[in-house]
Amino acid sequence: MTVDHLDPTPLWKQLAAVLRQMIESGKLKPRNPLPSESTLQQEYGVSRGTIRKALADLRADDLIVTIAGRGTFVKPHS
Amino acid sequence: MTVDHLDPTPLWKQLAAVLRQMIESGKLKPRNPLPSESTLQQEYGVSRGTIRKALADLRADDLIVTIAGRGTFVKPHS
């Protein structure tokens, strides 16, 4: 799964979909850290702003938790 | 009084405000030692760097004096 710059769908939405799938499929497990924003930039070839937009989307859906200076983690099922 | 990681105000500013208040209220008296940086870390749940930034702020205002190997003390009124 990756992101397509030619696809008219906003990159951040594409990326959010990819990450969402990784979480829901269990590839990323609860309490596990997501790759850092810097790493995600390299992996998906998009800017940090786009990364952060995607993360904000997942965060709004309570799928992840972000801690400054720490990282972003898959939210444990409460 | 404590600090709130969700509050948008920088943690070091929040902590500086807390300590400042303890000094101005007389809860911490002149020549009295502040808790060590290690203790402050545990009490407020923030990193040492954040602690030191808060202390640096009070030091800049001449409210405290720090001595290496000894500790940090409330500055006596000159």
Place this chain on the structure above:
DNA sequence: GAGAATTTGTACGTATGTATG
């Protein structure tokens, strides 16, 4: 005085937060 423990000083490295162009 020796050695361990405690406290502050300094320097990195990494990660997120925010603002600007």
Place this chain on the structure above:
DNA sequence: ACATACATACGTACAAATTCT
């Protein structure tokens, strides 16, 4: 969407100063 810059925050490691045993 991208690039850049700086601020904020965490963590680690080691050095230096002081105190305690």
